[in-house]
Amino acid sequence: MTITTVIPTYRRPALLRRAIESVLAQSYQDVQVRVYDNASGDTTTREVADIAARDARVTLVRRAENIGAAENFIRAFDDVSTPLCSFLSDDDYVLPGFFARAVSALDENPGAGFFAGSTLEHDVEGGVRFAPLLSWPREGRYEPSESVLRMLGNKHPTWTGVVFRTQALRAAGGFDRAAAAVLDVDIELRVAARAPIVVSFAPCAVYTTHADSVLANQTAAVAAGYERVLENIDAVPTLSPEVKRRFDARWRRQLRLKLVEIAVKSQVRGDAAAAQEAARELCDRYGSRWLGGALAALLGTCARLPAAQSLLRRFEARRVEARAAHARDQVAISEERRRPA
Numbered sequence: 001m002t003i004t005t006v007i008p009t010y011r012r013p014a015l016l017r018r019a020i021e022s023v024l025a026q027s028y029q030d031v032q033v034r035v036y037d038n039a040s041g042d043t044t045t046r047e048v049a050d051i052a053a054r055d056a057r058v059t060l061v062r063r064a065e066n067i068g069a070a071e072n073f074i075r076a077f078d079d080v081s082t083p084l085c086s087f088l089s090d091d092d093y094v095l096p097g098f099f100a101r102a103v104s105a106l107d108e109n110p111g112a113g114f115f116a117g118s119t120l121e122h123d124v125e126g127g128v129r130f131a132p133l134l135s136w137p138r139e140g141r142y143e144p145s146e147s148v149l150r151m152l153g154n155k156h157p158t159w160t161g162v163v164f165r166t167q168a169l170r171a172a173g174g175f176d177r178a179a180a181a182v183l184d185v186d187i188e189l190r191v192a193a194r195a196p197i198v199v200s201f202a203p204c205a206v207y208t209t210h211a212d213s214v215l216a217n218q219t220a221a222v223a224a225g226y227e228r229v230l231e232n233i234d235a236v237p238t239l240s241p242e243v244k245r246r247f248d249a250r251w252r253r254q255l256r257l258k259l260v261e262i263a264v265k266s267q268v269r270g271d272a273a274a275a276q277e278a279a280r281e282l283c284d285r286y287g288s289r290w291l292g293g294a295l296a297a298l299l300g301t302c303a304r305l306p307a308a309q310s311l312l313r314r315f316e317a318r319r320v321e322a323r324a325a326h327a328r329d330q331v332a333i334s335e336e337r338r339r340p341a
Contacts, residue, residue, distance in 0.1 A: 001106075002082040003031045003099055003163060008072040009090035010038040013047040015208075016090040020051055020058060023088065028099035033058045036076045039066045069214065070180035077175055085166050087184070091208045092160045098204035102163035105198040109141055113168035113195035114188070116157035117204025120331065124210050130323060133157050134330040139201050145243050147192040148233065151185070152250045159184045161205035168195055176232060181218070181225030186232060193236040201334050218262050220278040223285070226255040256286050260295060267299050267309070268316050275299045 005023045009016045016035070023033050037044050037060060045062065052058040061079070063072070073087060084106070088094065102115040121130035132155045142150065151157075172190040179186035191197070233239065233247055259282040266275035276299055283292025302309040 001030065001084050001103060003028070003084040003086060003103075004080045004082040004166075005031060005033050005086045005088055006036065006073065006076040006080065007033060007088045007090055008036045008038060008069065008076060009040065009044060010066065010069070010072075011040045011042055011044070012090045013040075013043045016044060017047050017051065019088055019090050019093050020048070022093035022095070024051075024055055024057065025096065026094065026099045027097060028103055031057060031099065032082060034076065034079065035060045036072050037062045038069070038072045039063045070177070070183050073183060074175040074177060077169070080166055083166055084163055085169070086163050087159050088205075089160065089207075091210070091213070092206060094160070094205045095203050097202070098161065099163065101200055101202060101204065105200065106163070106165065109196065109198050111196055112141065112165070112198045113172075113191040114162050114164040115198045115200070117161040117200045117202055118334070119158035119161035119205040119207050120203055121158070121207045121209055121327070124208065128324065128328050128331055129209060129320070131327045131330050131334075133161075133199060134201055134327070134334055136199055136201075139199055141196050141198050142192075143196050144193050144239060147197050148189055148239070148243065148247055149250070151189060151192065152247070152254060154254070156185050156188055157199070158205070158207050159188060160207050162188070164191065171195075173232075176228060179225045179228040179232065181222040182229060183225075186225070186229050189229060190232055190236070193233060193239055202338065203331075218258075219266070219274045220259060220262060220281040222258065222262070223255060223281055226251070226258070252286070256282060256288050256291070259286065260291070263295055263299060264312065264316055267302055268313050272299065272303050 007016065007019055020033055020035065023031060035048050035058065045060065048058065048060040052060065067075070098117055101117060105115045106112055116133060118131060118133045120128050123129050135155050136150055168191050169187065172187065172194055175183060176186055230248060230251055234244055259278045263275045263278035266278065276296060279292050279296040279299060282288045282295065302312050
C-alpha cells in the first residue's frame with residue numbers, strides 16, 4: 001500500500017531537507033513525498049529539486065501566495081489518492097522503521113482508521129520534552145469508546161507519528177476549516193470516533209518545539225477550534241451519549257486549562273495583551289470568573305513588578321522541566337521494556 005507523506009513548508013529549507021530525507025530513508029519504500037511550498041520565495045525550490053532529481057518519489061507544489069499553515073494542510077490532503085497518508089511538518093522528522101510498523105499493524109487490523117506510534121517532542125538541542133502516547137495504558141487496538149477519551153488531557157497522538165487510512169479520513173469528513181487551530185486533534189478524534197485505532201509505544205517520529213513553533217505562540221483564538229471539536233464529536237452517531245457526556249465535560253476543562261497555559265506563556269514571552277485576552281476569555285466566556293479574575297490580577301502584577309514577572313518565568317520553566325523529566329523517565333522505561341531479554 002502506497003503512503004503519501006504531505007509536507008507543507010514555509011522558509012525552512014534546511015529543516016525541510018531533513019524531513020524529506022527521513023521519509024525516503026524508511027525501510028518501507030512504497031512512499032510518495034509531496035512538498036507544498038507556501039510561497040517561501042527562498043531556496044526551498046532548489047532544495048526540493050535537488051532531492052527530486054535523484055528520487056522521483058518527491059514532488060513539489062508551489063503556492064502562488066501564502067495561504068496559511070492550516071489551509072496548506074487542508075488543500076494538500078485534497079490531492080491525496082493513495083490508500084495511506086501521513087502529515088509531516090517541515091521542522092519535524094520520522095524515525096527508522098515507522099512506516100513498516102504502521103503498514104504491518106494496519107494489515108493486521110483492516111478496520112483500523114489509523115496507526116499511531118510514539119512521537120517524541122524534542123527541544124532544539126534534541127532533549128526529550130514530552131511523549132504523550134507513553135501515558136496510554138497499553139499498546140494495541142483501541143475501540144472508539146475508549147480511544148476518544150484516552151486522547152483527552154493533551155494525550156492525543158502527535159500526528160507526526162500517525163499513518164492514516166485515506167478512506168477513513170474522508171469517511172470522517174476530511175479536515176474541518178472551522179477547527180483550524182486544532183486541526184490535527186480534531187481529525188484524529190473524528191477518525192477514532194468512527195473506527196478502531198492501533199497504538200505502538202515504539203519511537204516513530206520527532207516533533208521539534210522552538211520559539212517559532214505554532215504551539216509556542218498560541219493565543220485565545222484557539223478556543224473557537226476547541227468549541228468546533230465539541231460540535232464534531234457530538235455529531236458522531238456511533239458514540240454513546242455517556243461517552244459524549246464524559247468527553248464534553250473533560251474537553252471543556254481542557255479548554256479552560258489551555259487558556260491558563262496560554263496566558264502564562266504569553267506573559268512570560270512579553271505579550272501582555274495576549275495574556276490578558278486569555279484571562280478575559282476564561283472569565284467571561286468559559287464560566288471561570290474566580291479563576292479568570294485571579295489570573296488577570298496575577299498578570300497585572302507581573303506587568304507592574306519585574307520581580308513578579310521573574311518569579312512567573314521561573315515557575316513556568318520549572319513546570320516545563322518537570323514535564324520533560326517525567327517524559328524522559330517514560331521513554332527510559334519504554335526502551336527498557338522493548339529491549340530483548
